[in-house]
Amino acid sequence: MxxxxxxxxxxxxxxxxxxxxxxxxxxxxxxxxxxxxxxFSGLVYAQIWEDPEVDMEAMDLAEGARIVTIGSGGCNMLAYLSRRPASIEVVDLNPNHVALNRLKLAAFRHLPDHASVRRLLGEPSVKTNAHMYHRHVAPHLDAGTRDYWEARDLMGRRRITVFNRNIYRTGLLGRFIALGHLIARSHGVRLEELAETRSLREQRLFFDNRIAPLFDKPLIRWLTRRKSSLFGLGIPPQQYDELASLAEDGTIAPVLRHRLEKLACHFLLRDNYFAWQAFMRRYPKPEEGILPTYLQERHYSAIRETASRVTVHHANFTELLAGKPAASVDRYVLLDAQDWMTERQLNDLWSEISRTAADGARVIFRTAAEESILDGKLEPAIPGQWHYQAERSQALTKQDRSAIYGGFHIYEKRPV
Incomplete structure (x- = not known):
C-alpha cells in the first residue's frame, strides 16, 4: 500500500x-x-451518499468492533466513531478521498471545539476556515496530505480555501448536481424551492408538479440514454449497465425519477440532509433540520476521543485484507464498489473477507439494482459461509435516506 x-x-x-x-x-x-x-481521478465525493444510521443499525455496531470500510467522502467513517469501535481501517483508490478523510479526522482531533469543526465541515461561506486550518490542523497532517491541501488549483487558489466557500459544491458530484439545477432552471424549475415545503404532502406536491415532469423532457431522456451522462454521479459504465437492466425503453430516466422521488418525498425534509445537499446544495441551518450524524454536537466527544483509532490507506479492499490475520475483522463496509467488479475480483475479495472474518462478522453493501450483486457469481465454497439477511436488507433499503441505490444488503458469517 x-x-x-x-x-x-x-x-x-x-x-x-x-x-x-x-x-x-x-x-x-x-x-x-x-x-x-x-x-474519477479528481475529487468525486465531498460527502458520502450512504446513510450512516442505516449502516450502524445493519452492523449492530457496538463498542470494540474492528471495521474495514471504503472511505469516499469520509462522513460514515466518522459516524461509526460515535459507537467507539476498537479500530477502523479506511481504504480508497482515489487519493483525493484519502486526503479528505485524513483532513476530517485531523479536524476532529485538533480543532478547539465542536463549533469550529461544524464551521469547517458543515457551513458554507466561512471566510476564516482556511486560517483555522493553518493554525490548528496543518501542523498535524502527514506531508502528502498537507501538500494536497496547500497545492493550488487551476485558478491559482490553494485547495484548502474551498472550505472558505462550499466544498460540497465542488468535486465531480457537486458539479453534476449544479448541472442538474441548471437544466431544471432552463425548464422553469428552481429545485431549491423545495426548502419552502413544510410537510410530506407539500414535498409530494412539489415533486409531482415540478420535478417529475422534467423526466419526460426530450433533453433529459436523450441524456439518460448515455452512460457518460451519469459519470458525474460517480456511476461507472458497469454500474450504469446495472441500472439499465431495470429500464425498458433504453433510457434510465424512469429509474432516476423513482430514486429522486424517494429522496424528495419519503422522508421529512428536516430529517434528511441528503435532500438538502441535492436540492438546496448545502446542509440545513439549525432551525431547518438536522446535520449529518458526525456533525451533530451530541456525538462530538466520542468522535474526537476515538479519531486516533482510524487509519486511512490508499489501497483497495482486497489488498488491505490480504495483509491481515485470520478472524481479525468484525465489520466490512463495501459501499457500492462491487458493482464495478468482475467475477474474478469478487471472488478474490470474498475469499479474503471469509478468511479474515471473525465469528459473527457482518458485511454490508449497496447495489445500483435491487438484487445482490453476488447472486450466482461466487465460487461454491464461499456462499455457504455466509447468511444473507434478506428481510432485514429489504427493510433497511427503505430506510436509507440517500435514496440513491436500488438495494442494501447484509451478510453475516455463519458459525464454524
Whole structure:
C-alpha cells in the first residue's frame, strides 16, 4: 500500500486502473471506462451518499468492533466513531478521498471545539476556515496530505480555501448536481424551492408538479440514454449497465425519477440532509433540520476521543485484507464498489473477507439494482459461509435516506 500521490492523474493511478479497466482501449466499452477514469481521478465525493444510521443499525455496531470500510467522502467513517469501535481501517483508490478523510479526522482531533469543526465541515461561506486550518490542523497532517491541501488549483487558489466557500459544491458530484439545477432552471424549475415545503404532502406536491415532469423532457431522456451522462454521479459504465437492466425503453430516466422521488418525498425534509445537499446544495441551518450524524454536537466527544483509532490507506479492499490475520475483522463496509467488479475480483475479495472474518462478522453493501450483486457469481465454497439477511436488507433499503441505490444488503458469517 502506498501513500497518496495528490497530483497523480488517472494514467498514473495503477490501483484505480486495475479496478476499473476491463475492456480493450479502442473498444467502445474501453473508451467509456477510460473517460470515467479521467473524471474519477479528481475529487468525486465531498460527502458520502450512504446513510450512516442505516449502516450502524445493519452492523449492530457496538463498542470494540474492528471495521474495514471504503472511505469516499469520509462522513460514515466518522459516524461509526460515535459507537467507539476498537479500530477502523479506511481504504480508497482515489487519493483525493484519502486526503479528505485524513483532513476530517485531523479536524476532529485538533480543532478547539465542536463549533469550529461544524464551521469547517458543515457551513458554507466561512471566510476564516482556511486560517483555522493553518493554525490548528496543518501542523498535524502527514506531508502528502498537507501538500494536497496547500497545492493550488487551476485558478491559482490553494485547495484548502474551498472550505472558505462550499466544498460540497465542488468535486465531480457537486458539479453534476449544479448541472442538474441548471437544466431544471432552463425548464422553469428552481429545485431549491423545495426548502419552502413544510410537510410530506407539500414535498409530494412539489415533486409531482415540478420535478417529475422534467423526466419526460426530450433533453433529459436523450441524456439518460448515455452512460457518460451519469459519470458525474460517480456511476461507472458497469454500474450504469446495472441500472439499465431495470429500464425498458433504453433510457434510465424512469429509474432516476423513482430514486429522486424517494429522496424528495419519503422522508421529512428536516430529517434528511441528503435532500438538502441535492436540492438546496448545502446542509440545513439549525432551525431547518438536522446535520449529518458526525456533525451533530451530541456525538462530538466520542468522535474526537476515538479519531486516533482510524487509519486511512490508499489501497483497495482486497489488498488491505490480504495483509491481515485470520478472524481479525468484525465489520466490512463495501459501499457500492462491487458493482464495478468482475467475477474474478469478487471472488478474490470474498475469499479474503471469509478468511479474515471473525465469528459473527457482518458485511454490508449497496447495489445500483435491487438484487445482490453476488447472486450466482461466487465460487461454491464461499456462499455457504455466509447468511444473507434478506428481510432485514429489504427493510433497511427503505430506510436509507440517500435514496440513491436500488438495494442494501447484509451478510453475516455463519458459525464454524
Amino acid at each position: 502506498t501513500d497518496i500521490a495528490p497530483n497523480a492523474g488517472f494514467h498514473r493511478n495503477e490501483k484505480l486502473k486495475d479496478a476499473l479497466l476491463q475492456h480493450a482501449p479502442l473498444s467502445a466499452a474501453g473508451l467509456s471506462e477510460r473517460l470515467f477514469g479521467l473524471l
